[in-house]
Amino acid sequence: MEIRPILSAMWQNKTGPVLISLQIAFTLAVVVNAMFLINVRIEKMDRPVGIDTPNIYNLSTVPTVPVEGVRDFIERDMAAIRSIPGVVDASPVLTFLQGGSTRAEGYRPNEDLADANYRIVNVNFVDEHGLDALGIELLRGRNFRKDEIRYLDANERALPDVAILTESMGRDLFGDEDPLGKDVYYADEENRTMRVIGVIKDVAAAWLASDSPRGRKTVYNFMLQPFVETKSGRGYNYAIRAEPGALNAVMSEVEKKLFEVDPNRLIERTYTQKELLARSYGTDRAVIQILSIVAGLMVVITALGIVGLASFTVNQRTRQIGTRRALGAKRRDILRYFITENVLLTTFGVVLGSFMAYGLHLALFNLLRIPKLDPGYLPVGIVVLYLLGVLAVFGPARRASMIPPGIASRTV
Amino acid sequence: MFAYNLRLSWLSLKKTPVLSALMIAAIGIGIGVCMTVFIVYALMTGDPIPARSGHLYTYVLDNHLDEDRGPNDQADPFVGYRDVINLMGSDIPVDESVHYQSSAVFHPDNAQIKPFREVLRLANNGFFRLFEVPFLYGSAWSDEADTKAQFVIVLSRALNDKLFGGVNSVGRKVDVDGHYFEVTGVTDDFSPIPRFFETDGDVFDETDGAYVPFSLTPQLKLAKSNGSVNCIADSKGDSWEDFLDQECTWIHHWVWLKDKADRDRYLQMLKNYTVDQQQYGRYQGEYEVEIFNVMEFLKYRELVNPAYVMLIGIAFMFLVVCLLNTNGLLFAKFSGRAGEISVRRALGCSKKRMFRQHLVEIAVIGVAGGVLGLILASGGLLALKHMFPNYDNVAHLNVELVSIAILMSVVSTMITGLYPAWRICQLPPARYLKAQ
Structure with missing residues (x-):
């Protein structure tokens, strides 16, 4: 092979090759880490959220003229919404699911008041239609009965006797034991417990986008309680689930119907569940986009650098190439020379770049508390850079191979 | 003299349009990306009330x-x-x-x-x-x-x-x-x-x-x-x-x-x-009693997403790659000119003047790169406004940022270009004259 002469030629004129190798090293470090960070976020956004996101929408309504019986007001609304064709079901909720605002509470599996014993859980309220209205799958036990639903008075503290919780919440509280039928203790009410009557498939808590270790650990700690809030702080929140494909039609129909039931009202904060989820993941999506653009541009810049430098060397060496050709080198020998040269440069670059990628990863790990790098990204990055180098150098190298042997004699 | 150097730079840039365009593009993209990320970062971590942040306090009575x-x-x-x-x-x-x-x-x-x-x-x-x-x-x-x-x-x-x-x-x-x-x-x-x-x-x-x-x-x-x-x-x-x-x-x-x-x-x-x-x-x-001024408070509340710190780091690595790229291209460009330089040196042009001429040329590239960078940064900010609609009233370029961008571009390009410019002026003229 002709590696030795190539190396000695590079040694004669080291600045260019050193610069290209450094560029390749930096690019590898950034691209590998960017791929990893993007993937971490994509995986996070791909986690199941446990509700029928595409077919749910939420709204908040409040009477502009004070009403006597809030319970009647809400019940009339619910009856009207549920009667609309295309609506699967609807339920009043405490807060929109996975939409930013939260009620977080502490519960414990037994009477032990020790600090470590508390579990944090995202609590939401529904009536007996809640599971259907949200598309939540009941795994074991039963749904709330109509007679269990309480309409809370203003500022009344919600102390339910029964609750439905997710599998993960059950595991967090009781380990491998089945939580069904067990009693859950309040964090701060000594003698009150509630009984677990149903276990549902995991539903993501409102802090599903959190990157903190605690947030990540408790992402499926979610509980439903049989309440309807009647305090009109920011209106009454409803979750409405439509049949697949009927969401848009249902949305306008619901608004019309609600104004028919009571024209003196505001309907606000109308969000589809998809919008809420997208909002929760806003930062993640922005980071993915910025990282992809930066990593992509970096690859392009590096490729341009390789093209620029290779074209220049080809011009510089026109006479030498002519001479080699005149001495019997074939076109593909010239082509091979430049490609081999590039492969060598890339090799220097990726060796240095692998160390840098690891260093950058350690820095990110400390900064973002992200999981450890999957070593699988490094080979992918290396292959990408080799391909990129060969592609970038191919044009100039082909031009070099076209140099006619005669040129050597002509310019001497 | 300066005008003459400027004209020479223009001629030289025109002579190798592809290389020049690549250099300006590299610097421009580097500065553009850096500026965009920098503006966002400054926005998220900046002092919201600089005149008074050290005097305003809030506290926690953590019961x-x-x-x-x-x-x-x-x-x-x-x-x-x-x-x-x-x-x-x-x-x-x-x-x-x-x-x-x-x-x-x-x-x-x-x-x-x-x-x-x-x-x-x-x-x-x-x-x-x-x-x-x-x-x-x-x-x-x-x-x-x-x-x-x-x-x-x-x-x-x-x-x-x-x-x-x-x-x-x-x-x-x-x-x-x-x-x-x-x-x-x-x-x-x-x-x-x-x-x-x-x-x-x-x-x-x-x-x-x-x-x-x-x-x-x-x-x-x-x-x-x-x-x-x-x-x-x-x-x-x-x-x-x-x-x-x-x-x-x-x-x-x-x-x-x-x-x-x-x-x-x-x-x-x-x-x-x-x-x-x-x-x-x-x-x-x-129970705990703690008191915070504005910046201490922002830190306590972890209002700055560490993801932005990461983006700043990556943006600067990106600028480094762009500068390395320009450096390599400058080398290529200048050494392609060895013959011409040798002739001028042989005709009595001093190393110093030669060096100065190259620096002017590099500065011209730097300014052009900076301008391109600004255009890209304003595009970047537009895209950000699209991604986060609530940044609308805050993410914009002002005189200060424009000057920072141009200055950053010229300074970084000059630093990058010093070595190639110096190297090219050290060439012994005789060797290249012989080859002609």
């Missing part, structure tokens, strides 16, 4: 109310109603502000506009002084309005536009939740980033629609919206009065302290207060 703390695992820096009433009026601070965010339904007199909900902040008039809220018309309400809990209101510019078509509405009346309030002033646009005085809910979102006196809290019964209320449940009743009396934290209290000594005095006062309250059975067991 371990929120055992079920949110995923951020730290005490919320809010104060309970009872404590705020007790602690307000201390003679240590120069000025102070208590406030919380709620929302209420506005009923315009104009029947064409349907009733609508607006963010309403209950605050004392110190709020406007402490946070330097600018006024378009009128002013904040009087101290008397605060002490006597009068029905007065300050509107935001946007709300004034909506209700009164933007005219000076001072003295007019507004119906909020069935109460008539008299307008004393209209604020101009006011959006410090981040909104450090309101770190509940979405700090980069939502602006206030209107302000009414905090002393109306017991009367108006407006619950806090878009933020947390941490309570220890007790057996008191369910009414609003019971709630205010309950062991809950939810109100923001900021004080303006002259100097470090006053800060220490205030902290001591808070500690004494909690000890004093123990006779009423409060602040038992372990």
Whole structure:
């Protein structure tokens, strides 16, 4: 092979090759880490959220003229919404699911008041239609009965006797034991417990986008309680689930119907569940986009650098190439020379770049508390850079191979 | 001489259009990406109130109310109603502000506009002084309005536009939740980033629609919206009065302290207060008293997503790659010119003049790269506005940023170009003359 002469030629004129190798090293470090960070976020956004996101929408309504019986007001609304064709079901909720605002509470599996014993859980309220209205799958036990639903008075503290919780919440509280039928203790009410009557498939808590270790650990700690809030702080929140494909039609129909039931009202904060989820993941999506653009541009810049430098060397060496050709080198020998040269440069670059990628990863790990790098990204990055180098150098190298042997004699 | 060098640079750039374009593009993209990320970062981590951030303090009386703390695992820096009433009026601070965010339904007199909900902040008039809220018309309400809990209101510019078509509405009346309030002033646009005085809910979102006196809290019964209320449940009743009396934290209290000594005095006062309250059975067991100025507070609340720090690092690595790229291309360009340089050297041009000419050429590339970078950065900012609509009023280029971008571009290109320019001037002319 002709590696030795190539190396000695590079040694004669080291600045260019050193610069290209450094560029390749930096690019590898950034691209590998960017791929990893993007993937971490994509995986996070791909986690199941446990509700029928595409077919749910939420709204908040409040009477502009004070009403006597809030319970009647809400019940009339619910009856009207549920009667609309295309609506699967609807339920009043405490807060929109996975939409930013939260009620977080502490519960414990037994009477032990020790600090470590508390579990944090995202609590939401529904009536007996809640599971259907949200598309939540009941795994074991039963749904709330109509007679269990309480309409809370203003500022009344919600102390339910029964609750439905997710599998993960059950595991967090009781380990491998089945939580069904067990009693859950309040964090701060000594003698009150509630009984677990149903276990549902995991539903993501409102802090599903959190990157903190605690947030990540408790992402499926979610509980439903049989309440309807009647305090009109920011209106009454409803979750409405439509049949697949009927969401848009249902949305306008619901608004019309609600104004028919009571024209003196505001309907606000109308969000589809998809919008809420997208909002929760806003930062993640922005980071993915910025990282992809930066990593992509970096690859392009590096490729341009390789093209620029290779074209220049080809011009510089026109006479030498002519001479080699005149001495019997074939076109593909010239082509091979430049490609081999590039492969060598890339090799220097990726060796240095692998160390840098690891260093950058350690820095990110400390900064973002992200999981450890999957070593699988490094080979992918290396292959990408080799391909990129060969592609970038191919044009100039082909031009070099076209140099006619005669040129050597002509310019001497 | 300089003009001559400039002309030579122009000719030289034109001679190798592809290389020149590549260099300018590399620098431009590097600067553009760096600037975009830098602006976002400065926005997120900047001091929201530079003139005063060292003097404004808020505090935490952590009575371990929120055992079920949110995923951020730290005490919320809010104060309970009872404590705020007790602690307000201390003679240590120069000025102070208590406030919380709620929302209420506005009923315009104009029947064409349907009733609508607006963010309403209950605050004392110190709020406007402490946070330097600018006024378009009128002013904040009087101290008397605060002490006597009068029905007065300050509107935001946007709300004034909506209700009164933007005219000076001072003295007019507004119906909020069935109460008539008299307008004393209209604020101009006011959006410090981040909104450090309101770190509940979405700090980069939502602006206030209107302000009414905090002393109306017991009367108006407006619950806090878009933020947390941490309570220890007790057996008191369910009414609003019971709630205010309950062991809950939810109100923001900021004080303006002259100097470090006053800060220490205030902290001591808070500690004494909690000890004093123990006779009423409060602040038992372990509890913490902490005080923060604005920047300490932002750090405490972890308002800056570490993802942005990461982006800054990556953006600078990106600029390094672009500069390495330019460096390589400059080498290529200059050594392609060895013959020409040798001739000029042989004809008597000094190394120094040669060097200077190359530096001018590099500076021209730097300026061109900087301009391209700015164009790309404004494109980047547009894209960001698209991604985060609430950045609208803050992410824009100003003279300062434009100068920073051009300067950064020229300086970094010059540093990059020094070595190639120096190398090329060291060439022995004889060798290249021979080859001709």
